[in-house]
Amino acid sequence: MVIATLLSKNHTLFGGETMIDWFLTYPIPLLQGLLLTLELTALGLLFGLAVAVLFASILQSHWRFLHYPIHAFTFFIRGTPLLVQIFLIYFGLSQFAWIREQDWLWIWLQEPFICAVLALGLNSAAYTTVLLQGTFKTVPVGEIEAAKALGLSSLQILRRIILPRATITAWSAYSNEVVLILKSTALVSTITLLDLMGAIRQITAETYEMGTGLLIAGLVYGSLTAITVYLFRSVEKRFPPIHRR
Amino acid sequence: MSYLEGYAPQLLEGALLTLQLGIVSLLLGLVLGTLGALGELSRSTVVRYFTLSWHTLIRGLPEILILFAVFYGSDLLFNRWLPTPIDISPYWAGIVGLGILFGAYASQVLRGALLAIPTGQREAALALGFSHRQIYQHILLPQLWRYALPGLGNLWLVLLKDTALVSLIGLTDLMSRAQAAVSITQKPFTFYLTVACIYLIMTSISQWLLQRYYQKTTRYLGAKQ
Numbered sequence: 331m332v333i334a335t336l337l338s339k340n341h342t343l344f345g346g347e348t349m350i351d352w353f354l355t356y357p358i359p360l361l362q363g364l365l366l367t368l369e370l371t372a373l374g375l376l377f378g379l380a381v382a383v384l385f386a387s388i389l390q391s392h393w394r395f396l397h398y399p400i401h402a403f404t405f406f407i408r409g410t411p412l413l414v415q416i417f418l419i420y421f422g423l424s425q426f427a428w429i430r431e432q433d434w435l436w437i438w439l440q441e442p443f444i445c446a447v448l449a450l451g452l453n454s455a456a457y458t459t460v461l462l463q464g465t466f467k468t469v470p471v472g473e474i475e476a477a478k479a480l481g482l483s484s485l486q487i488l489r490r491i492i493l494p495r496a497t498i499t500a501w502s503a504y505s506n507e508v509v510l511i512l513k514s515t516a517l518v519s520t521i522t523l524l525d526l527m528g529a530i531r532q533i534t535a536e537t538y539e540m541g542t543g544l545l546i547a548g549l550v551y552g553s554l555t556a557i558t559v560y561l562f563r564s565v566e567k568r569f570p571p572i573h574r575r
Numbered sequence: 576m577s578y579l580e581g582y583a584p585q586l587l588e589g590a591l592l593t594l595q596l597g598i599v600s601l602l603l604g605l606v607l608g609t610l611g612a613l614g615e616l617s618r619s620t621v622v623r624y625f626t627l628s629w630h631t632l633i634r635g636l637p638e639i640l641i642l643f644a645v646f647y648g649s650d651l652l653f654n655r656w657l658p659t660p661i662d663i664s665p666y667w668a669g670i671v672g673l674g675i676l677f678g679a680y681a682s683q684v685l686r687g688a689l690l691a692i693p694t695g696q697r698e699a700a701l702a703l704g705f706s707h708r709q710i711y712q713h714i715l716l717p718q719l720w721r722y723a724l725p726g727l728g729n730l731w732l733v734l735l736k737d738t739a740l741v742s743l744i745g746l747t748d749l750m751s752r753a754q755a756a757v758s759i760t761q762k763p764f765t766f767y768l769t770v771a772c773i774y775l776i777m778t779s780i781s782q783w784l785l786q787r788y789y790q791k792t793t794r795y796l797g798a799k800q
Contacts, residue, residue, distance in 0.1 A: 418768060421767065516640060544644050
């Protein structure tokens with residue numbers, strides 16, 4: 331990090347003019363930014379998916395009293411901007427003295443990285459819960475009844491029948507969610523994280539080369555979404571023919 | 576409202592700006608979206624590929640990047656070409672940025688809606704001697720709304736939430752009013768939660784209105800099928 335700032339400080343003297351100059355002058359901050367963007371995307375999605383599978387399964391169950399908090403959660407997250415959610419977690423939680431007094435908790439919650447993963451993850455969880463809830467309903471009732479008749483427990487039915495089917499049905503819709511979270515990670519630069527967007531904003535703050543920064547951001551984010559869409563499509567092609575769209 | 580420590584009027588003012596911003600960019604976005612949908616269905620290959628790649632590009636970029644690009648980028652562009660430098664205000668940059676975003680997504684909804692109208696109607700109109708323009712004007716466009724409404728409604732909710740981003744280009748919307756209040760009162764949770772609730776109210780009312788309006792526009796469809 332020190333080297334990175336030193337590098338960028340030194341090179342304001344020369345002032346690169348093109349995108350290639352940027353890549354040559356600031357390879358380390360840009361690469362670190364890219365890495366952080368990918369990390370945040372992956373961790374946020376994993377956390378979100380884990381919570382969503384849990385929530386969507388609970389919504390399938392008969393525990394009615396657990397349905398209401400989950401519905402309230404998805405309603406709140408889906409009805410408010412992600413930026414507000416990020417601020418609420420990163421800045422908001424410090425308002426409560428009792429949170430700050432829990433040392434083990436506060437060590438984590440004052441880290442912008444943890445807060446970003448938490449916010450992205452919870453956001454993704456809400457949207458994915460609704461997505462999975464819809465796909466769980468498309469599993470034919472006959473298959474579940476057949477599994478019950480064969481003596482499978484409801485956990486086995488979830489793992490062996492519902493989840494594999496839901497994966498295939500939800501696949502292309504989930505690729506949208508992945509792209510959405512990937513793009514949303516650009517917001518974490520507002521809570522001091524130097525992701526790709528943050529790194530570029532920091533460099534432009536020193537060099538005033540806004541145009542180059544915007545072009546590079548567009549190029550990298552555009553490529554990342556294109557690669558994501560391509561990867562999801564190529565996996566989809568390997569599904570059994572009956573499930574292809 | 577004592578827990579807001581007298582900042583309620585400011586927040587309300589910010590909410591009004593947010594709402595206004597949303598509505599104006601919605602209108603711009605609808606125009607851009609319609610043009611985009613027509614472009615993607617155009618008979619000219621050049622127009623088709625141009626609009627298609629434009630929409631793919633916009634949908635692949637972070638929303639905040641598009642706002643920055645309009646705000647700073649247009650400044651760079653204009654000042655290079657124009658003799659006297661002009662300043663684009665954050666307000667218009669926000670509207671244009673959000674409008675471009677909405678347009679790129681709306682074009683997909685509208686294109687789908689245009690294609691959902693049975694082709695028999697277009698063929699019948701052609702057989703009756705309608706010109707392409709007349710077909711659009713009298714047959715396709717009047718029905719478009721009904722097919723596109725659910726999709727456009729969802730996009731409106733997305734747009735409303737994206738308005739929070741304009742605080743990052745210096746507009747005094749709901750979000751930045753809350754930030755100002757937080758910096759003085761040191762009560763981030765109270766104010767950001769209030770902002771979240773105001774957004775919830777706006778999205779919920781929108782959803783309710785859309786639902787009612789959708790039922791109204793489709794009230795004859797059920798009987799026909």
